[in-house]
Amino acid sequence: MKYPLASPDITAEDIAAVTAVLKTGMLVQGPVVAALEQSFCSYTGAAHAVAVSNGTATMHLALKLLGIGPGDEVVVPALSYVATANVVELVGAKPVFVDVEERTFNMDVEQLETALTPATKALLPVHEFGLCCDIANIHKIAVAHQLPLIEDAACALGATQHGVFAGTTGLMGSFSLHPRKSITSGEGGVLQTPDEGIATKLRQLRNHGIEMVNGQMDFVEAGFNYRMTDYQAALANSQMQRIAQTLIKKRQLSEVYFNEIKNPAITLPFVPQGHDHTWQTFHVLLPEDLDRPAVIAKLRAKGIGANYGAQCIPATTYYARKYDQDAATLYPNAWRAYTCGLAIPLYEKLTPADLQYIAAAINQL
């Protein structure tokens, strides 16, 4: 495939940073993980950042730390990557789905209010595809109902809404460092929090529940091993040094699609005023009467790795079996994105000419 859907930019400096750690022979969590955490705090302004083994682990830790379990409900958007709901299932709680807005693909705040019940124990909105959800108003609801707010900012490192970075409004903000996200460590995740006590607890939970008392190791929780290795952190931290330029480049590339995709059947993404998108995914909507698998096959024949965007989670097999909801009726906007959405390539290594080629192929659909 000439233009895969995603491809991380790994520079010579990135490789040198990783090999430098490998040469020390000290591979597990150590000073480079701490340096990566510091880079997150410097970039987003968060007080504390805790790096772990992947993005799903960050949210699992967050829910564990809050003591959420059987009988509890956590509100999540109906459209996301399944991990957002899976972590709720993993702690034995119930994900309560809320439809997304038609144009932003983010949680509909008015519907969020109606989803709250006495069993609601946390809000877990997503900044879908790298566009901030209406986090200011979701935060107001969280405060009014005294609910902890966890942001799934997996796709949104560097996204802002009126200057506020994704992952800095809630009690915790979660990032993924998978190769399809703003920066990568291969696999990795980072959890930010303004609360020092929570940060300490998260560090303990990621490392077997260890607490050092008078230089002695004690185990005060049944913790996990969710540590990141230092050589993974070296890759991510090297990429972190140029993230601002990376995102500027992606935003410039996105303009090529906005200027060049002229097919009236294609609905382009919507970016509300005051938002900076990360363009983790450039996600367009096809008309309902266009055969999506045929579109994908046509684009692939031209070397373009288009694919589906995100899941309407309650419609996936596990959730459909367990909760048996009529997802298409209950969550029409998530359903529309799930059935008619198309992700097309947009990443740092592409040139404006590459995007013109892809746009031309889309215009010919």
Ligand SMILES: *Cc1c(COP(=O)(O)O)cnc(C)c1O
């Ligand atoms: C990628 C992603 C995750 C999962 O992150 P991993 O690092 O792959 O575990 C969770 N939520 C959303 C919205 C994502 O896009």
